[in-house]
Amino acid sequence: MNEQGVLAFHQQALAAGRFLIQRCTSCSRYVYYPREICPHCGSAALEWHTPAGTGTVYAVTTVRRKPADGGDLNVSVIDLDEGVRLMSRVSNLAPAQVRIGQRVKARVEVKEGSGIVLFEVQGAAT
Amino acid sequence: MSNELKQLRGSVAISGVATFGCGETPGFTDMEFLARAAHAAVEDAGLQMSDIDGLCTASVTAGMWSLPVIEYLGLNPRYIDGTMVGGSSFIAHLLPAMQALHCGQCDAVLVCYGSAQRSATFGRKEFASVRRLLDPQPYENPYEPTMPVAAYALAASRHMHEFGTTREQLADVAVAARAWARLNPEAFMRDPLTREDVLGSRMVCDPLSVRDCCLVTDGAGACVLVRADRAKDLKRKPVYLLGNATAAWHRQISAMPDFTVTSAAQSGREAYAMAGLAAKDIDVVQLYDAFTINTILFLEDLGFCAKGEGGRFVQDGAIAPGGELPVNTNGGGLSCVHPGMYGIFALIEAVRQLRGDAGERQVKNARTALAHGNGGTLSSQSTALLGTAETL
Numbered sequence: 254m255n256e257q258g259v260l261a262f263h264q265q266a267l268a269a270g271r272f273l274i275q276r277c278t279s280c281s282r283y284v285y286y287p288r289e290i291c292p293h294c295g296s297a298a299l300e301w302h303t304p305a306g307t308g309t310v311y312a313v314t315t316v317r318r319k320p321a322d323g324g325d326l327n328v329s330v331i332d333l334d335e336g337v338r339l340m341s342r343v344s345n346l347a348p349a350q351v352r353i354g355q356r357v358k359a360r361v362e363v364k365e366g367s368g369i370v371l372f373e374v375q376g377a378a379t
Numbered sequence: 380m381s382n383e384l385k386q387l388r389g390s391v392a393i394s395g396v397a398t399f400g401c402g403e404t405p406g407f408t409d410m411e412f413l414a415r416a417a418h419a420a421v422e423d424a425g426l427q428m429s430d431i432d433g434l435c436t437a438s439v440t441a442g443m444w445s446l447p448v449i450e451y452l453g454l455n456p457r458y459i460d461g462t463m464v465g466g467s468s469f470i471a472h473l474l475p476a477m478q479a480l481h482c483g484q485c486d487a488v489l490v491c492y493g494s495a496q497r498s499a500t501f502g503r504k505e506f507a508s509v510r511r512l513l514d515p516q517p518y519e520n521p522y523e524p525t526m527p528v529a530a531y532a533l534a535a536s537r538h539m540h541e542f543g544t545t546r547e548q549l550a551d552v553a554v555a556a557r558a559w560a561r562l563n564p565e566a567f568m569r570d571p572l573t574r575e576d577v578l579g580s581r582m583v584c585d586p587l588s589v590r591d592c593c594l595v596t597d598g599a600g601a602c603v604l605v606r607a608d609r610a611k612d613l614k615r616k617p618v619y620l621l622g623n624a625t626a627a628w629h630r631q632i633s634a635m636p637d638f639t640v641t642s643a644a645q646s647g648r649e650a651y652a653m654a655g656l657a658a659k660d661i662d663v664v665q666l667y668d669a670f671t672i673n674t675i676l677f678l679e680d681l682g683f684c685a686k687g688e689g690g691r692f693v694q695d696g697a698i699a700p701g702g703e704l705p706v707n708t709n710g711g712g713l714s715c716v717h718p719g720m721y722g723i724f725a726l727i728e729a730v731r732q733l734r735g736d737a738g739e740r741q742v743k744n745a746r747t748a749l750a751h752g753n754g755g756t757l758s759s760q761s762t763a764l765l766g767t768a769e770t771l
Contacts, residue, residue: 312533312540312638315582315584316525317585328529330638340631
């Protein structure tokens with residue numbers, strides 16, 4: 254699929270503002286995080302895929318931190334509608350407002366040359 | 380389950396156990412802790428260090444840890460297992476050691492661990508930053524989860540969402556562990572602890588407060604394994620290994636298939652099959668309680684209650700002294716000892732209970748015990764079943 258490892262390729266795409274997952278052309282299942290071989294069927298025939306970006310909060314915690322250390326921080330696990338799961342942050346709500354089951358949409362935040370996938374609750378007042 | 384594996388049931392016994400320095404014991408290195416426990420366990424078995432020709436050990440920090448242990452203890456082992464799957468390692472070491480003993484590769488295996496985690500001169504903050512470099516998790520670290528607690532908090536959030544498990548039920552796990560610890564002179568925390576104390580303690584990662592989290596202590600533990608025929612002639616009452624199995628489905632919490640089901644469901648099923656036992660047959664249970672949610676998950680996955688019922692199972696003292704099922708009778712990782720990795724201490728407590736050596740916390744007529752280890756972020760699970768001579 255490309256002449257470098259999938260981690261570097263994925264990070265370069267993120268740095269350009271693009272969120273990619275993979276799809277296995279052998280078993281048709283989606284894969285995330287990016288692998289060199291499909292963890293479901295063992296095939297090396299993975300291709301990049303732009304996900305819809307929509308998903309649901311699967312699990313949630315608030316990492317309690319002192320204000321001096323940046324304050325409380327949401328850490329969520331998101332199930333994308335493609336059926337893959339990733340750790341992320343819901344960035345448009347206070348940590349205590351993030352709930353399992355909320356519908357969220359991905360965005361890529363690019364800072365200082367690297368990108369990170371964050372999620373926003375749809376319909377939340379911002 | 381192959382017949383060969385079933386034939387290993389009861390073929391090996393734990394003949395010596397020891398702990399050293401549990402709690403706060405400044406002035407020792409990891410290796411010095413380990414050596415003290417190893418020497419005491421070999422002595423407990425009535426053997427000499429020169430009898431040891433098999434070694435199982437693991438370290439949180441050192442990748443080649445078995446080598447400095449061999450050098451320091453002066454061993455010349457014919458069997459070496461340095462498998463490192465987190466805190467479950469020392470339980471995961473059992474089945475391969477049984478195979479090595481059974482086929483005559485070696486005659487006496489030392490399983491050992493020591494850590495100065497509480498008193499060490501470098502801090503956990505430094506260690507966390509080194510680990511980010513040496514053991515990268517590039518799809519989780521950018522979100523700054525405090526590990527490992529954030530992973531267990533995420534799992535707890537899902538259990539509460541799906542099954543209505545409450546913070547009060549989580550707290551009751553910590554309260555039960557403390558009640559057992561109060562009967563154990565070796566336990567680090569022995570002050571009274573109430574449900575309200577747990578609920579009112581500092582929140583770390585919702586829904587887990589500091590009292591939902593295991594201790595950070597110093598400590599060391601060691602066990603000596605020999606073939607059953609030899610164990611009969613040694614000085615201590617043998618505790619037989621009836622079954623052991625290990626399973627792992629993920630490393631990072633975000634890769635766990637279902638946050639409410641751990642691979643203990645697999646390791647337990649296979650260990651029970653090897654031992655020919657079921658949860659209803661177990662007299663005393665030692666579960667790796669790194670966090671209060673662990674005890675609930677493992678009670679479910681190991682068949683002591685149905686999936687989703689763990690919270691209701693533990694509430695109001697059911698696993699505390701005098702309750703229906705004795706769980707973590709030493710006080711567990713929550714109140715007794717947790718020097719980075721706890722698995723060997725669960726195993727040692729199971730042996731002490733089956734020997735009848737557990738003093739005030741002794742479970743009467745305990746003939747079977749389950750010792751379960753957990754590693755990483757609910758990542759590796761290893762279940763051991765042990766029994767007295769009556770269970771052979």
